[in-house]
Amino acid sequence: MIQINENFLKLSAGYLFPEIGRRVRNFKEQNPQADVISMGIGDVTQPLAPAIVEAMHRAVDEMAVQESFKGYDDGGVGYDFLRQAIVDNDFKARGVDLDLDEVFVSDGAKPDTGNMQEIFGTDNVVAVADPVYPVYVDTNVMAGRTGLANDIGQYEGVVYMPALAEHGFVPLPPEQPVDMIYLCFPNNPTGAVATKEDLARWVAYARENKAVILFDAAYEAFISEADVPHSIYEIEGAKEVAIEFRSYSKTAGFTGVRCAYSIVPKALKAYKQDGTAVDVHPVWKRRHCTKFNGVSYITQAGAAASYTPQGKKQIQETIDVYMTNAGLIRESLTKLGYQVYGGVNAPYIWLKTPDGLGSWDFFDRLLQKANVVGTPGVGFGPAGEGYFRLTAFARPEHVREALERFARL
Numbered sequence: 001m002i003q004i005n006e007n008f009l010k011l012s013a014g015y016l017f018p019e020i021g022r023r024v025r026n027f028k029e030q031n032p033q034a035d036v037i038s039m040g041i042g043d044v045t046q047p048l049a050p051a052i053v054e055a056m057h058r059a060v061d062e063m064a065v066q067e068s069f070k071g072y073d074d075g076g077v078g079y080d081f082l083r084q085a086i087v088d089n090d091f092k093a094r095g096v097d098l099d100l101d102e103v104f105v106s107d108g109a110k111p112d113t114g115n116m117q118e119i120f121g122t123d124n125v126v127a128v129a130d131p132v133y134p135v136y137v138d139t140n141v142m143a144g145r146t147g148l149a150n151d152i153g154q155y156e157g158v159v160y161m162p163a164l165a166e167h168g169f170v171p172l173p174p175e176q177p178v179d180m181i182y183l184c185f186p187n188n189p190t191g192a193v194a195t196k197e198d199l200a201r202w203v204a205y206a207r208e209n210k211a212v213i214l215f216d217a218a219y220e221a222f223i224s225e226a227d228v229p230h231s232i233y234e235i236e237g238a239k240e241v242a243i244e245f246r247s248y249s250k251t252a253g254f255t256g257v258r259c260a261y262s263i264v265p266k267a268l269k270a271y272k273q274d275g276t277a278v279d280v281h282p283v284w285k286r287r288h289c290t291k292f293n294g295v296s297y298i299t300q301a302g303a304a305a306s307y308t309p310q311g312k313k314q315i316q317e318t319i320d321v322y323m324t325n326a327g328l329i330r331e332s333l334t335k336l337g338y339q340v341y342g343g344v345n346a347p348y349i350w351l352k353t354p355d356g357l358g359s360w361d362f363f364d365r366l367l368q369k370a371n372v373v374g375t376p377g378v379g380f381g382p383a384g385e386g387y388f389r390l391t392a393f394a395r396p397e398h399v400r401e402a403l404e405r406f407a408r409l
């Protein structure tokens with residue numbers, strides 16, 4: 001008899017985006033003339049940078065001739081030309097020294113943040129922020145690190161750390177010891193960033209508790225303020241306790257191309273049950289190379305082009321488009337009396353719903369009166385109740401139109 005992995009049956013139904021879809025479809029059926037603008041889903045809209053497109057075209061041509069044809073990317077960890085560009089541009093430029101082989105190129109930060117837990121024991125206690133990017137939680141449910149979900153969708157055994165306005169939406173380390181800590185800065189969904197002091201507090205906690213920090217920096221490229229850390233490795237001692245995830249998805253519009261990377265430092269340790277320290281790097285390398293066979297050469301050539309002078313300039317121009325949207329959303333909504341957060345170092349605006357409305361009530365009001373779709377904060381966790389996420393990834397003309405409609409709410 002084939003048995004199902006019952007951990008998967010613990011997952012509460014993927015509720016948020018299907019429910020948004022259902023409400024939008026209903027509305028459109030009843031209001032076929034309505035021109036609905038989406039500021040809901042976190043996907044990019046601007047085309048790839050020309051320097052990236054050219055590099056990918058050249059790579060295709062190389063694959064077409066015998067002399068430069070390429071098969072497997074040896075080991076699947078990424079070509080040296082890309083890993084060198086990563087080490088030099090994303091880290092050395094910020095005072096962080098990494099070896100090439102601490103970089104693992106992959107097809108996405110969602111798979112990486114989801115897969116990384118596999119190399120850690122199933123008895124580890126997981127801590128996540130509330131509200132949270134659901135991937136961190138669901139993949140640990142699948143792995144059997146949790147019990148069942150309660151009626152507000154929180155799983156037994158997971159430590160939820162409320163990210164509250166009074167702490168700038170940066171959760172505080174928990175009172176009890178935990179083992180695997182997921183942090184995401186700049187944050188999806190709140191748009192918050194952690195200061196050096198915030199991250200130093202987390203690194204100190206992880207060192208004290210022999211825990212690991214899984215640091216998702218998918219939105220690093222959107223940081224605009226000078227004193228905000230871009231990498232957790234800017235904090236002294238972080239290499240012994242942290243893994244970092246980056247992605248070209250939001251940075252370079254690669255959500256449909258697929259390229260990302262993880263940093264697993266050689267100094268990082270985990271422990272056997274008897275307390276013996278073990279190097280994490282070779283364990284992840286074994287996992288990565290056993291279950292993954294590399295990102296296409298064409299894609300890696302495109303990712304590397306994001307580090308050329310032209311590429312850098314062009315992807316910054318695209319980020320500027322999104323961040324101009326974000327600035328406009330912040331400014332217009334503030335003028336209208338909304339309490340807004342985020343949108344300065346992240347493409348997300350996190351707003352307090354007006355009149356004490358619940359997140360879903362505000363969703364319905366916005367859809368019905370303004371024909372604008374956003375994301376109810378409570379969909380990311382109970383501490384998101386009373387908040388609402390707008391993304392700055394919409395096209396500028398749609399953002400302007402949406403804001404005019406907000407004014408008429």
Ligand SMILES: *Cc1c(COP(=O)(O)O)cnc(C)c1O
Nearest residue numbers: 108109110133188218247249260
């Ligand atoms: C968009 C996003 C990612 C990127 O995932 P990819 O698989 O690289 O597209 C990672 N983390 C968060 C929090 C995100 O919002």
